[in-house]
Amino acid sequence: MPATRRSEFLIGMKDTFPLILGAIPFGIIFGALAINAGLSPAATMGMSLFVFAGSAQFIGAGLVGQGASLGVIVLTTFVVNLRHVLYSASLGPYMKRLSQVWLLPLAFWLTDETYAVVIRHYQREDDSPYKHWYYFGSSISMYVNWNLCTLIGILAGQRLEGLATLGLDFAMVVTFIGILVPLLVSRPMLLSALVAGVVGVLANGLPNKLGLMLAAVCGIAAGMLAEALTRQPPSEAIPLKQAAKQEMP
Amino acid sequence: MNEALLVLGMALVTFLIRYPMLAIVGRLQLPDWLIRALRYVPVAVLTAIIMPIMLLPNGELDLRPSNAFLVGGIAAGIIAWRTKNLLLTIVLGMAIFLLWRALIGG
Numbered sequence: 001m002p003a004t005r006r007s008e009f010l011i012g013m014k015d016t017f018p019l020i021l022g023a024i025p026f027g028i029i030f031g032a033l034a035i036n037a038g039l040s041p042a043a044t045m046g047m048s049l050f051v052f053a054g055s056a057q058f059i060g061a062g063l064v065g066q067g068a069s070l071g072v073i074v075l076t077t078f079v080v081n082l083r084h085v086l087y088s089a090s091l092g093p094y095m096k097r098l099s100q101v102w103l104l105p106l107a108f109w110l111t112d113e114t115y116a117v118v119i120r121h122y123q124r125e126d127d128s129p130y131k132h133w134y135y136f137g138s139s140i141s142m143y144v145n146w147n148l149c150t151l152i153g154i155l156a157g158q159r160l161e162g163l164a165t166l167g168l169d170f171a172m173v174v175t176f177i178g179i180l181v182p183l184l185v186s187r188p189m190l191l192s193a194l195v196a197g198v199v200g201v202l203a204n205g206l207p208n209k210l211g212l213m214l215a216a217v218c219g220i221a222a223g224m225l226a227e228a229l230t231r232q233p234p235s236e237a238i239p240l241k242q243a244a245k246q247e248m249p
Numbered sequence: 250m251n252e253a254l255l256v257l258g259m260a261l262v263t264f265l266i267r268y269p270m271l272a273i274v275g276r277l278q279l280p281d282w283l284i285r286a287l288r289y290v291p292v293a294v295l296t297a298i299i300m301p302i303m304l305l306p307n308g309e310l311d312l313r314p315s316n317a318f319l320v321g322g323i324a325a326g327i328i329a330w331r332t333k334n335l336l337l338t339i340v341l342g343m344a345i346f347l348l349w350r351a352l353i354g355g
Contacts, residue, residue, distance in 0.1 A: 018336040043252035050260040060259055070250055074258035083294050084266045090287040092274025100272075107268035112298075116291055170318060170346045171339070173299045174325045178338035180295045181329035189292050196293040197300035201310070204301040212297050219293030220286050227285065 003128035012137025015121070019113040020145045022175035026054055027146045030061065031153020037065030041154050048150040052108065052143060056080045082213055087115040094122045094131065102132055109139030116179045187230060192223030315353055321346030 027048070034044040039061055047057045056077045063073045087110055095103060118135045184190050196219025203211030303322040304310060314320065325342030332338065 018339050021336070022339055040252055043256055046252070046256040047259065050256055051263050053259075053263050056259065056263060060255075064250070064255075070255055070258060073255060074262055077259045078262040078266065081263050081266045084263075085270055086287070086290045086294060088267055088270035089274050089283075090290045092271050093279065093284070094275065095271055096275035103272050104268070107271045108264055110267045110271070112295075116295070119291060170321055171343060173302050173318065173322055174339050174342035174346065175335075176295045176299045177322060177325040177342065178329045178335040180292065180299070181326055181338075182333045183292050189289070192289045193292050193296040196296040200297035200300045201304050204305055204308075211301070212294070215297035215300075216290070216293045219297060220289040223289040223293065224282070224286055 003126070003130055005130045005133045008128060008130040008133035009137035012117070012121070012134035013141045015117050015134075016113065016138040016141050018178070019117065019175055020141060022171045023054070023113065023142065023145060024149050025171050026058075027149020028153040028156065030054065030057055031150040032156055033058070033153075034061035034064075035154055035157050037061045039064055044154055045147070045150060048147045051077070052146065053077070053081055053084075053111070054146070079210065079213075083112075083216065084110055086216065087112075087119075090119060091115065091122065098132055106132065106135055106139065109143055111139070111142055113175070114139045114142055116176075188223045188226035191226045192219045195219045195222035317346050317350035317353070320349050 030048070031044055034047070034057070035041065039047075044061070047060065051057055051060075059080055060073050060077055063076060068076075088107065091110075095106070098106070114135070117138050118131075121134050122131055180193070184193055196215045199218040200211060200215035203214050205211070206214070299322065303316075303318045304312070306316060306318040312319065321342055324345045325338050328341050329335075329338040
């Protein structure tokens with residue numbers, strides 16, 4: 001059955017569903033923590049509506065609580081979100097034919113979760129012309145969910161103070177592991193992950209998540225080096241048709 | 250602090266990171282090495298995010314069995330590897346993490 005706008009949109013939502021589950025505790029905790037940090041309900045909601053970047057919002061709210069200046073918070077937001085440069089550069093080649101009407105909202109809605117789901121979809125070999133509808137379905141469901149959860153967190157306010165220590169922060173780890181592991185199918189990919197992980201741990205002390213960027217760059221370099229040495233590009237190591245069968249639930 | 254300015258500033262820098270590459274890259278002829286490099290982005294970034302959380306849950310290296318982040322993470326990795334099912338990995342991984350933390354961890 002050929003893909004339609006509607007089918008792409010719905011599959012995008014469906015593939016993103018598990019990630020939405022993982023994001024629910026974060027949205028609620030963010031709303032509650034931001035209120036406790038001294039942000040007004042309007043500013044808390046405004047962050048989720050207009051910034052829409054989970055980890056940057058957490059750090060921003062935390063910095064507000066510590067009395068940091070506006071400039072420091074905005075600069076920190078910039079650094080924490082730098083990884084999105086890599087995401088958008090990686091998706092960019094598939095956005096060639098899209099007009100600004102699509103590009104502007106899709107760029108705004110780019111998150112870790114949507115990137116992870118959408119890039120797999122774009123890398124499949126089928127030539128559906130409506131893959132941007134898949135991106136739309138994935139990102140709009142993340143966006144609506146994030147804002148609803150923020151609202152719940154704001155309303156619940158202080159009663160949820162203990163939530164973060166209940167271990168729901170593990171939800172992100174387990175979500176990313178579920179995305180990551182099926183991608184590790186070639187030696188260069190494995191090496192890339194190994195190096196990124198080791199550097200990430202060693203550089204963890206660097207401020208503002210700079211260690212994350214350093215680790216990502218080292219991991220990418222290691223993968224490319226291994227690829228050059230073994231002449232086993234990931235595109236050959238992952239038969240695309242096989243990857244397409246490993247549909248997300 | 251002016252909260253409206255704060256939200257505006259954060260929104261602006263975040264968008265200015267997300268938008269330009271998405272809009273430009275597809276319209277440029279990228280060098281081959283860069284296209285190859287971009288394939289490693291998901292693997293490298295995701296690993297760089299989760300490994301410090303698993304190994305340094307309290308800011309210090311913790312390889313003890315009482316580290317539920319490590320045990321839960323390894324369990325989730327095995328589940329993901331065997332089943333390739335994201336939802337199952339999340340649900341079972343969370344369950345194992347919470348159980349391990351309640352029974353063994355601090």
